[in-house]
Amino acid sequence: xxxxxxxxxxxxxxxxxxxxxxxxxxxxxxxxxxxxxxxxxxxxxxxxxxxxxxxxxxxxxxxxxxxxxxxxxxxxxxxxxxxxxxxxxxxxxxxxxxxxxxxxxxxxxxxxxxxxxxxxxxxxxxxxxxxxxxxxxxxxxxxxxxxxxxxxxxxxxxxxxxxxxxxxxxxxxxxxxxxxxxxxxxxxxxxxxxxxxxxxxxxxxxxxxxxxxxxxxxxxxxxxxxxxxxxxxxxxxxxxxxxxxxxxxxxxxxxxxxxxxxxxxxxxxxxxxx
Amino acid sequence: xxxxxxxxxxxxxxxxxxxxxxxxxxxxxxxxxxxxxxxxxxxxxxxxxxxxxxxxxxxxxxxxxxxxxxxxxxxxxxxxxxxxxxxxxxxxxxxxxxxxxxxxxxxxxxxxxxxxxxxxxxxxxxxxxxxxxxxxxxxxxxxxxxxxxxxxxxxxxxxxxxxxxxxxxxxxxxxxxxxxxxxxxxxxxxxxxxxxxxxxxxxxxxxxxxxxxxxxxxxxxxxxxxxxxxxxxxxxxxxxxxxxxxxxxxxxxxxxxxxxxxxxxxxxxxxxxxxxxxxxxxxxxxxxxxx
Numbered sequence: 384x385x386x387x388x389x390x391x392x393x394x395x396x397x398x399x400x401x402x403x404x405x406x407x408x409x410x411x412x413x414x415x416x417x418x419x420x421x422x423x424x425x426x427x428x429x430x431x432x433x434x435x436x437x438x439x440x441x442x443x444x445x446x447x448x449x450x451x452x453x454x455x456x457x458x459x460x461x462x463x464x465x466x467x468x469x470x471x472x473x474x475x476x477x478x479x480x481x482x483x484x485x486x487x488x489x490x491x492x493x494x495x496x497x498x499x500x501x502x503x504x505x506x507x508x509x510x511x512x513x514x515x516x517x518x519x520x521x522x523x524x525x526x527x528x529x530x531x532x533x534x535x536x537x538x539x540x541x542x543x544x545x546x547x548x549x550x551x552x553x554x555x556x557x558x559x560x561x562x563x564x565x566x567x568x569x570x571x572x573x574x575x576x577x578x579x580x581x582x583x584x585x586x587x588x589x590x591x592x593x594x595x596x597x598x599x600x601x602x603x604x605x606x607x608x609x610x611x612x613x614x615x616x617x618x619x620x621x622x623x624x625x626x627x628x629x630x631x632x633x634x635x636x637x638x639x640x641x642x643x644x645x646x647x648x649x650x651x652x653x654x655x656x657x
Numbered sequence: 658x659x660x661x662x663x664x665x666x667x668x669x670x671x672x673x674x675x676x677x678x679x680x681x682x683x684x685x686x687x688x689x690x691x692x693x694x695x696x697x698x699x700x701x702x703x704x705x706x707x708x709x710x711x712x713x714x715x716x717x718x719x720x721x722x723x724x725x726x727x728x729x730x731x732x733x734x735x736x737x738x739x740x741x742x743x744x745x746x747x748x749x750x751x752x753x754x755x756x757x758x759x760x761x762x763x764x765x766x767x768x769x770x771x772x773x774x775x776x777x778x779x780x781x782x783x784x785x786x787x788x789x790x791x792x793x794x795x796x797x798x799x800x801x802x803x804x805x806x807x808x809x810x811x812x813x814x815x816x817x818x819x820x821x822x823x824x825x826x827x828x829x830x831x832x833x834x835x836x837x838x839x840x841x842x843x844x845x846x847x848x849x850x851x852x853x854x855x856x857x858x859x860x861x862x863x864x865x866x867x868x869x870x871x872x873x874x875x876x877x878x879x880x881x882x883x884x885x886x887x888x889x890x891x892x893x894x895x896x897x898x899x900x901x902x903x904x905x906x907x908x909x910x911x912x913x914x915x916x917x918x919x920x921x922x923x924x925x926x927x928x929x930x931x932x933x934x935x936x937x938x939x940x941x942x943x944x945x946x947x948x
Contacts, residue, residue, distance in 0.1 A: 442781040468862030478857035495862020
C-alpha cells in the first residue's frame with residue numbers, strides 16, 4: 384500500500400489572501416513518510432504560507448491537501464486538533480511565549496494530549512518535570528528549565544522550541560527558516576540536531592532554509608519554490624548552478640511586488656499618448 | 658534642438674485622487690476649529706460670572722466656609738463608617754466588573770473568535786461556522802457598549818429603584834458600567850498580543866482555552882492587571898459620587914453636608930477621598946512593580 388506511506392499530497396493547492404494577493408499558485412507535491420526535504424527559494428516565494436498549510440494553521444483557497452490520506456477540508460474541531468497534534472513546528476522567531484518559564488513552553492508540546500483542566504494546573508505546578516528535563520537535556524540546555532524564556536539568547540530559545548517539539552513527539556517536523564536568526568556555526572548544529580531527531584524516531588522532516596549550502600549538504604531532496612510555484616524538486620546532485628541562479632533571479636522585483644501591498648506599488652496604467 | 662530625453666507622462670487618475678485626499682487633514686482641522694469655538698457659545702461658558710458681585714459673594718462664602726476643615730473627633734469617627742463603605746463598594750463593584758468584563762472581553766476579541774490566522778483553518782469554507790462566530794462576537798461587543806454607554810450614575814439611579822437605598826445599588830452600578838469599560842479594554846489588550854506564539858501553541862493541537870491561558874494571558878497580564886487596578890482607583894471616586902443618588906458611602910455625606918451649608922465638613926470629606934485615592938494609587942503601583 385503506497386498511499387498509507389504518504390505523509391503529504393498536494394494537488395494544485397492555491398492560497399490567496401484577500402482578492403489580490405496570491406501566496407501559493409498551484410502547488411503539486413508528494414512527500415512520503417520518513418522523508419527529509421529541504422525547501423529553498425527567495426523570501427516572499429510562499430514558503431511560510433506553505434508551512435502554515437502543512438501544519439493546518441491555514442487552509443487552501445482551492446486545490447486539495449491530504450495529510451496521511453486525510454482531506455484537510457473535512458477537518459474541524461476535535462479532529463483538526465488531533466491532526467495538528469501529529470505535526471510539530473519550529474519557527475524562524477521561535478514563537479515561544481516570552482513571559483512563561485522555559486518548562487511551561489516545553490510542556491506546551493503536550494497541550495494537544497492534555498485535558499484543559501490538567502494543562503491549567505500544570506501552569507501552577509508543572510505536570511511532567513521529567514519529560515521536560517529529558518527533552519531539554521537532548522538539546523543541551525537542561526539547566527535553564529526554570530528560567531524565564533525571554534531571558535535566554537536567540538540560539539537557546541531555538542533549542543527550547545525544539546525541546547517543545549520533542550515533548551510533542553509528532554510524526555512530522557516542519558521547520559520554517561529555523562536557523563536564519565542564529566550565527567552560521569550554530570545554524571549547522573541546529574540543522575544536524577533536527578536531522579538526528581527525525582532520523583532516530585523515523586519522523587518526516589521538512590525544513591526551509593535561507594542557506595542553499597546547508598540544504599545541499601544535509602538533505603537528500605531539495606524543493607525550489609518561487610512566486611508560489613514549485614520550480615524544481617530534485618536530489619542535490621542533480622541541481623545545477625543555473626537552476627539556483629534562476630530561482631533567486633529577479634528577487635528584488637518580486638520582493639517589492641509581494642511584500643508591499645499598498646496602492647502606490649500597483650502598476651499604473653497610463654493612457655496612450657497618441 | 659535635441660529631443661527631450663524623457664517624455665512627460667500625464668498625471669494618472671490615481672494620482673489626482675490622491676491629491677484630493679491630501680486636503681482632508683486641513684478640512685478636518687478647519688471643522689474642528691469651527692466646532693471648538695462654536696461650543697463656547699453653546700455650552701454657555703461665561704467666566705465673567707466669577708467676577709460678578711453675586712458670583713464673588715457666593716464663591717467667597719463657599720471658600721471661607723471650607724476653612725478650617727472640620728476635624729473634631731466626633732465628626733471624623735462619624736465619617737469612618739461611610740469611608741469604609743466607599744472602599745467596600747469600590748472593591749465589590751470592580752470585582753463584579755471583572756466577572757462581567759472578562760468573559761465578554763474574551764468573546765469580543767476579534768482575533769480569538771473570528772479573524773486572523775488562528776481561525777483560518779477552522780472557518781475557511783465554513784460559512785455557517787463563520788456566521789455563528791461573527792454573531793457571538795457582535796453580541797459580546799454590543800453588550801459591552803450598552804453597559805458602558807449608560808453612565809454609572811444612571812445605572813445607580815435604576816438600581817436604587819430596583820433594590821432600594823444603600824451601598825448595594827452602588828456596587829451593581831459600578832459592576833455593570835465598569836464591566837463594559839473593562840471588557841472593551843480587555844479585548845483591545847488581547848488583540849494587541851503578539852500572535853506568533855499563539856499560532857505555535859495552536860499548531861501543537863491545543864484548543865482555544867489552552868492557547869488562551871498559555872499564550873494570551875501571560876503576554877497580556879501586565880496590561881491586564883494595571884488597567885484593572887486603574888479602574889479600581891476610578892471606582893473609589895465613582896462610589897463616592899454615587900452616594901449622591903442614595904447609594905451609600907461618602908457621597909451621601911457630601912450631599913448632606915452641602916445641603917446644610919457645612920462646607921468645612923465637605924472639605925474634610927474631600928481630603929479623606931483624596932487620601933483614599935492616593936492610597937489605592939500607591940498600592941496599585943506596588944503591585945505593577947511586582948509583575
